Amino acid sequence: MNKKKNNWVVLSLLLLVIFIGGWQLFTAVFKNLPGPAPVAKTAWFFLSDPFYDNGPNDKGIGTLALYSIGRLSVGFLAGSLVAISLGVVLGLNQTLYKAVNPYIQVLRAISPIAWMPLLLYSVQNSNLTALLVVFMASVWPTLANTAFGVSNIKKDYISVSNILQMHPVSKVFKVILPGAGPTIVAGLRISMGSAWVAIVPAEALLGSLGLGYFVWNEWNNLSLTSVIFAILIIGIVGVLIDQLFNALARRLAYVD
Amino acid sequence: MCIHCKDKNDISSCSSSLGNAFDADVSLEHCSVSDTSSGPSMGLQTHEDVIDRAIENAVVKAVFGGSDVSRRNFMKLVGSSTAMAVLSSVFPMEAAKAWAKDAPGPLEKKDLKIGFIPITCATPIIMAEPMKLYEKHGLTGTKVVKAAGWAMIRDWAVANQVDCAHMLSPMPLAMTIGAGSTATPFYMPAIENINGQAITLHVKHKAVKEPKDMKGFTFAVPFDYSMHNMLLRYYLAEGGVDPDKDVKIRVLPPPEMVANLKAENVDGYLSPDPFNQRAVYEGVGFIFKLTKELWEGHPCCAFAASKQFATEMPNTFKAALMTIVDATFYSHKPENRKAIAKAISPRNYLNQPEEVVEQVLTGVFPDGLGQTRNEPDRIDFNPFPWNSMAVWILTQMKRWGYIKGDVNYKQIAEDVFLASECGEAMKKLGYPVPPTTYEKHVIMGKVFDPEKPEEYLKTFSISRS
Numbered sequence: 001m002n003k004k005k006n007n008w009v010v011l012s013l014l015l016l017v018i019f020i021g022g023w024q025l026f027t028a029v030f031k032n033l034p035g036p037a038p039v040a041k042t043a044w045f046f047l048s049d050p051f052y053d054n055g056p057n058d059k060g061i062g063t064l065a066l067y068s069i070g071r072l073s074v075g076f077l078a079g080s081l082v083a084i085s086l087g088v089v090l091g092l093n094q095t096l097y098k099a100v101n102p103y104i105q106v107l108r109a110i111s112p113i114a115w116m117p118l119l120l121y122s123v124q125n126s127n128l129t130a131l132l133v134v135f136m137a138s139v140w141p142t143l144a145n146t147a148f149g150v151s152n153i154k155k156d157y158i159s160v161s162n163i164l165q166m167h168p169v170s171k172v173f174k175v176i177l178p179g180a181g182p183t184i185v186a187g188l189r190i191s192m193g194s195a196w197v198a199i200v201p202a203e204a205l206l207g208s209l210g211l212g213y214f215v216w217n218e219w220n221n222l223s224l225t226s227v228i229f230a231i232l233i234i235g236i237v238g239v240l241i242d243q244l245f246n247a248l249a250r251r252l253a254y255v256d
Numbered sequence: 257m258c259i260h261c262k263d264k265n266d267i268s269s270c271s272s273s274l275g276n277a278f279d280a281d282v283s284l285e286h287c288s289v290s291d292t293s294s295g296p297s298m299g300l301q302t303h304e305d306v307i308d309r310a311i312e313n314a315v316v317k318a319v320f321g322g323s324d325v326s327r328r329n330f331m332k333l334v335g336s337s338t339a340m341a342v343l344s345s346v347f348p349m350e351a352a353k354a355w356a357k358d359a360p361g362p363l364e365k366k367d368l369k370i371g372f373i374p375i376t377c378a379t380p381i382i383m384a385e386p387m388k389l390y391e392k393h394g395l396t397g398t399k400v401v402k403a404a405g406w407a408m409i410r411d412w413a414v415a416n417q418v419d420c421a422h423m424l425s426p427m428p429l430a431m432t433i434g435a436g437s438t439a440t441p442f443y444m445p446a447i448e449n450i451n452g453q454a455i456t457l458h459v460k461h462k463a464v465k466e467p468k469d470m471k472g473f474t475f476a477v478p479f480d481y482s483m484h485n486m487l488l489r490y491y492l493a494e495g496g497v498d499p500d501k502d503v504k505i506r507v508l509p510p511p512e513m514v515a516n517l518k519a520e521n522v523d524g525y526l527s528p529d530p531f532n533q534r535a536v537y538e539g540v541g542f543i544f545k546l547t548k549e550l551w552e553g554h555p556c557c558a559f560a561a562s563k564q565f566a567t568e569m570p571n572t573f574k575a576a577l578m579t580i581v582d583a584t585f586y587s588h589k590p591e592n593r594k595a596i597a598k599a600i601s602p603r604n605y606l607n608q609p610e611e612v613v614e615q616v617l618t619g620v621f622p623d624g625l626g627q628t629r630n631e632p633d634r635i636d637f638n639p640f641p642w643n644s645m646a647v648w649i650l651t652q653m654k655r656w657g658y659i660k661g662d663v664n665y666k667q668i669a670e671d672v673f674l675a676s677e678c679g680e681a682m683k684k685l686g687y688p689v690p691p692t693t694y695e696k697h698v699i700m701g702k703v704f705d706p707e708k709p710e711e712y713l714k715t716f717s718i719s720r721s
Contacts, residue, residue, distance in 0.1 A: 032518075055385075057402040058604035124415035126408075207404045207412075216404055220374055220511040221607040222538070 034225045042225040043232070057217070059209065061230075065237055068199055068210035071127075072241075075134025076195050080188060082135075083142035087184070088176060090143075091150020101147075108140035112198040116205060126206040133202040137195040145187025149180030181252040189245040196238050211237075364569040367397030368576060371409045371418035374402055374606045375510055375528040376616045377449045377557035378422045379596060380583035380637060382606070386599040389586070393579040395572070400605070405509045406479040413562060414440050419569075420561040420576055422448070425641075426649045428560045428672050430481040435659050441563035444641055445577045445674040445681075448557040448584060451548035452616075452635030453484055454532040455491070456541040457524035458517055462625065464544065467495025476508040476516060476525035483556050486652040487547055488526040493718040494700050499656075500720070517541050528556070529616040529635065530608050535624070537612050542624030546634055551699040553638070555645045574681075580639065581681040587637040593617040640682065641673035644694040644706035651709045657720035665709045 020036050027035035050062030059067075090097040112133045119136075120129045153176060161175045177184070203212025211234050218226035331339055368390075372378040382400055384390050390398035401418060403409040410431065413421040428442035429435075457464060464470060470492065477485040489499040499505055508516060510531045516522045518540045525531075526547070535541030547554060559580045566573040586592055597614040600606050606613060615621035619634035646669035653659045675693035682689050694706045704712055713721055 054602070055604040056399045058602070120411060124411075124417075126412065126415075126417060204404065205408075207402065207408055217402070217603070217607055221603075221609075222511070222514060222534070 034228065038225045039228045039232075042223075043229045046226075046229060056209075061211075061214065061233060064209060064211055064214050065233065067208075068203065068212070069237065069241075071130055071203075071208070071210060072134055072192075072195055072199055075131045076138045076192060078131075079135040079138030079191065079195070080142050083139045083187075083191070084146050084177075084184060087143045087146025087187075088150050088172060088180075090147040091153075091180070092176070094151065097147055097151060101144075104140060104144055104147075108144060112137035112194070113201050113205075116202060120206070127208050130199070130202045130206050130208045130210075133198050134195045137198040138191040141190040141194065142184065142187040145190070146180060146184050149183025149187075150176055152183070153179040178252075178254070182249065182254070185245065185249045185252055189242065189249070192241055192245060193238070196234075196241060200234060361571045363394050363575055364572045365419070366395050366572075367399070368395055368419040368572070369417070370398065370400050370576075371403045371412050371421040372400050373406065373409060373422055373510070373528075374608070375557075376530055376600075376606070376613060376635060377452060377528050379600060379617070379635075380448050380580055380587050380639075381422050381559060382600045383587065383596045384579050384583040386605070387583075387586075387596075389579050389583045390576075393575045393582065395575055395579060402605075406482070410437060413442070413560065414438075416562070416565070419565055419572075420559065423558050423560040424479055424482040424484075425555045425558040425645070426481040426483065426486065426653065427479070428558065429646060429649055429668060430653070430658070432672050433659065433668060435653065436481060442560050442672060443563055443566050443573075443674050444558045444560045444672050445573075445677050446559045446580045446584065446639040447555045447641050447645075448559060448580075448637065448639070449587075450553045450555055450636050450638050451546070451633060452556055453487070453526060453528055453547040454543050455488070455524060455526045455545045455547075456513075456517070456532040456535045457544045458520060458522075458541055459539070459624065460520075461523060461544075462542065467492045467497040470523070471497055471502045473523040474504040474506065474521070476506050476513050476522045476527065478510050478527055479507060480658065481653070483547075483554060483649075484526045484528070486649065486656075487550055487554065489656060490652065490699065491526075491545075491550055493716065494702075496718075498718050514538060514540065530606065530612045533612045533616050533621055534608070536622055537609065539624075543621075543629075546631065548631070548633060551697065553636075554697075554699075555641070558641070559639075574677075577677065578681050578684065581678065581687075582685055584637045584639040585685070585687060590618070590632055639678055640690060641675050641678055642690075642693060642695060643669040643673050643675050644697060644704075646673040647694075647706045647709050648697060648699075648704055651704075651713050654721050655713055655716060655719045660721075663709075665706075 024035050024037075027033045046061040050060045052060040053063065090100055115136050116129060116133055119132045120126065123129055123132065157175055157179055161171050166174070199210065200212040200215065202208070203210040204216040205212075207213060207216075211230060215227055215230045215234075218230065370381060372381050385398065385400045390396070401412075403412060403421075406424060406427065409418075409421050409423065410427060412418045413423070414431070414437070423442075423444070425444065425447060428444040431437055431440050431442050433439060461469075475488060477488055479485065485505065488505065492499045492503060497503060506522065508522070508525070510527050513522070513525045513527050513531050514535050517525065517535055518538065524541070524544065532541070532543055536543060547556075559577070561573060561576070587596060594614060594617075597610055597617045601608055601610040601613045616635060619629075619631040621629055621631075621634070623629050643666065647665045650659070650663055650665050650668060654663055670693075673693075679689040679693075696706070697704045702715075713719065
């Protein structure tokens, strides 16, 4: 039993070995791309001192990751608050929901980066623009999911709360939100994913300190090893954030 | 000095013409009878107070056309503070006062943020930070902030996210007249580098000798409103190649030029260094022509600030200009170039191999064709913003259809290229100042006369104007 349970770990490690080996082979043929060894060396260089500070244009990779995560958290929290409140309102009012839904779907289809020039032009501040890009990326999936989740709560739950004559506010917090909880968290998870995807180009295009800035600054020096290293870091941070939501989803799950 | 007064050395005793212009009871006539009653010094404690007052009075006198009676009536009517506010709103009183003083007044701000693009053109702006020149001129805590592209640095400057910025010399002109962006008045008190650009071609084009061999090429330039675009177009057109029809010219951020050349997405580019030399270093390109071979001493990048910044913080603006002029002349000296290359190559600034930056700054470089060339003035540094250069840029912007209609060449040139302010700073630092702000320039053997821009435009057979 235990053996079977750990099979995936072995397979996963095997895949990693195959990947690195393939990468090594690939770069042995196409010599203009760096192989795993120089990337590892670069990774060691940056990771051995992750919080150095050589002025406003050169900070350690740890500091830069914190900048990105901070920007992500603020924009995401603001976006989620707006999305969940609006979503509850829409979910409780079917007519309004049907009327607004087409617009949500249109807005949802727009890449958050596409908003960037418009936002930059109107707010005239690149840091605030980066935050708003994250905000835009976070709002729509959560909004759509919340509205869907709230409108699909079992009618019985709502009826019971009505019979008990619950105060509308406690109805929202005790019945509606927990009822729609898993759907909302699924929406939040998608939102977080799209926000993390948007933040890298936003930082690169706006010159705001963060992982996106690091990618651009290293590209400026045609340093592909650093770019590959940054890609790995972006991926790993993304996975860690996703794990947080996984844990949250497990806590909020319930059986009807 | 007031010739009616006895003591010619004591500035405060000669106070008749320095009476408070905003006081209705005071005459500004020289040594008139009413003057003696108003006391000699009128509270003007220092040399600076005297200059302040002199400037205020000169402006007030000019406004009232020299009629002291109508000035006094006006002051009685509206009160002195209102009059001062009204006049200040139409005339940059504070700026004029700051310029008139020899010693700069207290700095309104010391820790400036100055935007730059990581290219060797920005050498003086960048090196002034690690080599402590901002501190030398009182701007303690000033930081240079790296921007990813020209549109970004323009937006930063317009939105006041940076106080001053490194720009391409045509940019402040274009921004002031609102070409390619909303109109925001900008000042360009100093040029950074002269020369220092090159046409780089892919190594497969080693057989190319002249513009007509380049028909069908795709070129890259860093920005529409750049000397790079203007010079490339000029060069191609002189060789009978229409830059809008016979070739493609794309805008690319300089760092992406080398990668695009490598991928053969472009055949070549006219770009700032170190990206010409970097293409040689990477083995993908060769230096076809240095821009100094097209126009010896052409302007390229510049130091710019919004008119708003310059008027709100006149002393700081002046200190920043002093720093830049100082840094530009420091960079001009060949013996300093190696140390500068070392200072500006790290990740915080250019983020380039020091070897490449040194090849650019010292002018001893491999050209990618197997030769080592020695061109000490491959890039050079000279801050003086000739108004005639601005006129030339405007002629080319009109030639290629970036601006249309009648252009008030000299007016725009003088509004944006602050030659006299730069001259002032040069004088203070002990450098000779050119006696005029217009001169003739020779571009590819053809003389440009700034007095006749429209006639000059008519001499081009390939033109969109």
